[in-house]
Amino acid sequence: MGSIAKEIDAKELEKEFLPFLRMYKDGTVERLLGTPYVPPSPLDPETEVSSKDITISLDPSISARLYLPKFNQTHHQKLPILVYYHGGGFCIESAFSSDHHRFLNSLVAQGQVVAVSVEYRLVPEHFLPNAYEDCWAALQWVASHVKDDNVVNKEPWLMNHGDFSRVFLGGDSAGANIVHNTAMRAGVESLHDGVKLVGAFLTHPYFWGSKPVRSEASEGHDKALPCLVWNFVYPNAPGGIDNPMINPFVETGAHSLAVLGCSRVLVAVAEKDELRDRGVYYYEELIKSKWEGEAELVQVEGEDHAFHVLNFETENAKTLIKRLASFLLKPKPPTQSAAGPWQLIIKVAGFRNKKKNRRAHVYEAINTQGDFMFFGVNSSLARTAPGVLLEAVVEACLIAENHGLHHVLFLSDCRGLVKVFNSGRASDGQDNVRLADINFLVLHGFLCKMI
Structure with a gap:
């Protein structure tokens, strides 16, 4: 009897967070929602996509499911890279769940990308901000493959097939929230070896705040499920429900949407989704901010939250997945621009020696061939x-002019420079003198553009 009593005691309920999970005093967690795990497949019979599971880190424990589409192996084709973060309120679902596995098989086949679906740590075993740190670490791990530096544990699918000039983020619900916060971090911190994010898609993003937006009801706003979830998954969040990670409209310093670290964004919302207005508001605030990228909004009528993952077989789900694939397939803007009337393409970069308080610049020019x-x-x-x-x-x-070349396309990773160059205005007096020099050249037959 004593052992039975101990067993019952061990399974005594400690806390419930319905409808998601139960926590027991012995430390176990019973998840009440979510779909079953499925193994990876060497070749999915419907899409011909291959998948496998890999370990990114042992401590902390971060893993991922990789996806590779079928393509002509003889051409050694380089494909865009999609780093994907699954949804589930930070506390349920998985990169190995059947619904996300099915969704990504379809997206990878249509979008022709190498996908890395990240298995980040969940609440309540690991409260936020652990998931954010895991997802940033996973992105850095992906970026570390840009160079073949003879490190033994490099992932061959990324090394052999990944195009590191076309790296995307994608996610649904809480995963879309992670996409936003990871892209924000990429706007102020560098990825390995200068890898840049090209774009990000956020489907039915999980955002909230203390004040209602658009058609959100004022009554009971602080008791709505999105608010309760945030308070559960990040109980010590500075600012609570107005922490910038859940309320990106708190524009202060590094949290301003203007620093979003990619050049293209697609936001998808569903008519019946409680989070719909936040997604639309996010899109509107992004295009009104000083962010210099291209944003798109996709609105689907008659559907609810995460329908494209949960109700995969519907026509609306298939249409949205096709739209996401189109976003990934869109050519890079520099490729389109370089096809113009340019005679010369010049990449410029600057660097600083802090110890000697010296600055320097470097440039390299190639022709269009x-x-x-x-x-x-x-x-x-x-x-x-x-x-x-x-x-x-x-x-x-001046050197280009000596070569008799007057149509010059400049490339720069410095958004500040691109803005100053294309606007023709600078806050620093010395910089305005240099702009005047460039304008003088333009008046005498130079055609210049910077991207």
Whole structure:
């Protein structure tokens, strides 16, 4: 009898968070929602997509399911990379769940991408912000494959088939929230070896806040499920429900939407979804902010939250997946721009030696056939980062003129420089002098553009 009593005691309920889970005093967690796990498949019979499970980190425990579409192996084709974060309120579902596995098989086949679906740690075993840290670590792990540095544990699907100039983020619900926060972090922190995010899609993103937006009801707003979920999964969040990770409309410093670290965003919402207005508001605030990218909004009538994952066979689900695939397949803007009337393509970069308080710039020019033309590196007296790069632009223009080349496309990863160059205005006096030099060249037959 004593052992039976102990067993009953061990399974004594400690806390419920309905309808999602129960927590017991012995530390076990019973999840009440979610779909069964399914194994990866060497070849999915419907889509011909291959999948496998890999370990990203042992401590903390981060794993992933990788997907590779069928393609012509003889062409050594490089494919865009999609890093995907599943939904489930940070506390249920998995990268190995049957619904997400089925959804990603379809998306990978249509979008022709190498996908990395991240298995991040869940609440209540690991409260937020652990999931955010796991997902950032997974993205950094993906980016670390950009160079073949003879590290033994590199993932061959990424090394052999991934195009690191086309890295995307994607996610649904809480996963879409992670997409936003990861892209925000990528806007202020560097990824391995300068890898940049091209785009991100957020389907039915999980955002909330203390004040209703658009048609959200004022009465009971703080008792709505999105608010209760956040308070459960991140009980110590600074600012509570107005923490920028759940309420991205709190524009303060590094949390401003203007720093979002990708150039293209697609937001998808569903008519019957409680989170719909937040998604639309996110899109509207993004395009009104100083973010310089391209945003799209997809609204689906008659559907509810995460329908494209949960009700995969419906026509609306298939249409949305096709729309997401189209977003991933869209060519990079630089490829389109470089096909214009350019004679020369020049990449400019700047760097700073903090110890010696010195700045320098470097530039490299190729023609439109990809042949090397010239390069330069020099110290700079500029006070600002855009100023350093403007010096490189002026210097490179003069050399281009000596080569008889007057149609120049400049490439830069510095958004500040792109903005200053294309607007023709700068806050620093020295920078405005350099802009005047460039304008002088333009008046005398130069055609310049910067992207």
